[in-house]
């Protein structure tokens with residue numbers, strides 16, 4: 001059965017999974033906790049059903065995630081030649097976000113919680129109310145009647161913990177905590193997971209945080225923080241760009257700061273912009289103006305130009321987002 005609308009249910013997805021044997025599971029490039037957790041929870045559940053499954057990723061798993069079960073089975077690839085009987089794509093608003101070629105040759109099951117999903121699958125199951133794609137995978141695993149092992153539960157928990165900004169974002173619902181409760185009952189060591197993900201810094205990273213925060217600038221209202229890092233600063237501190245993951249969240253620990261734009265220079269005049277916000281301030285709307293996306297409180301996009309010009313531009317966009325969120 002092929003559905004072209006987003007009205008699909010978890011039960012329909014489960015039915016399509018049951019009738020197939022060989023799967024590829026993929027998520028987005030530069031995988032985050034939801035991408036990795038959702039993919040591995042899905043893969044581990046399929047394996048328990050006796051299915052064959054490959055997990056592929058365009059980019060490697062960040063170091064702080066490498067300690068978790070099953071991470072070593074993720075294949076870092078640019079393309080797949082044999083996409084199995086079905087490809088399950090998690091967490092991707094469009095198929096290009098995987099960064100992996102050849103996936104669309106198979107029967108694509110698109111499972112996502114991002115607004116603006118392009119419905120690229122043969123089957124499209126969307127739930128914009130899910131705090132993490134991991135919540136959807138949890139529901140699907142229940143439909144498939146696979147028991148919640150400690151390993152599967154750990155990956156669901158990682159997905160939720162990271163995609164809610166450690167329970168800071170406005171996407172949280174009672175269901176979020178109900179799923180987390182069931183994960184902890186199934187054996188998740190919640191403090192150990194949090195320590196691994198959030199407290200695995202090295203000294204170079206901490207120094208880089210310090211240098212970047214030292215250059216932080218506030219808009220005249222004091223509500224919007226702008227931080228930026230270029231290759232030279234990263235080198236001087238002995239850190240890498242990978243070490244700046246998580247830094248974007250730090251300015252929001254200041255009570256009066258409600259939105260952050262974090263600029264990373266990829267090359268001359270070529271910037272990756274990550275944004276974070278509190279409450280109803282919709283940084284996804286800002287990111288989408290620049291061809292990016294994400295969620296209300298956490299989004300990203302690319303932008304070209306001089307830093308000073310981009311800083312002014314994003315401050316103006318974020319000021320409008322603050323006003324729209326009131």
Ligand SMILES: [Mn+2]
Nearest residue numbers: 034132133163
């Ligand atoms: Mn997600």
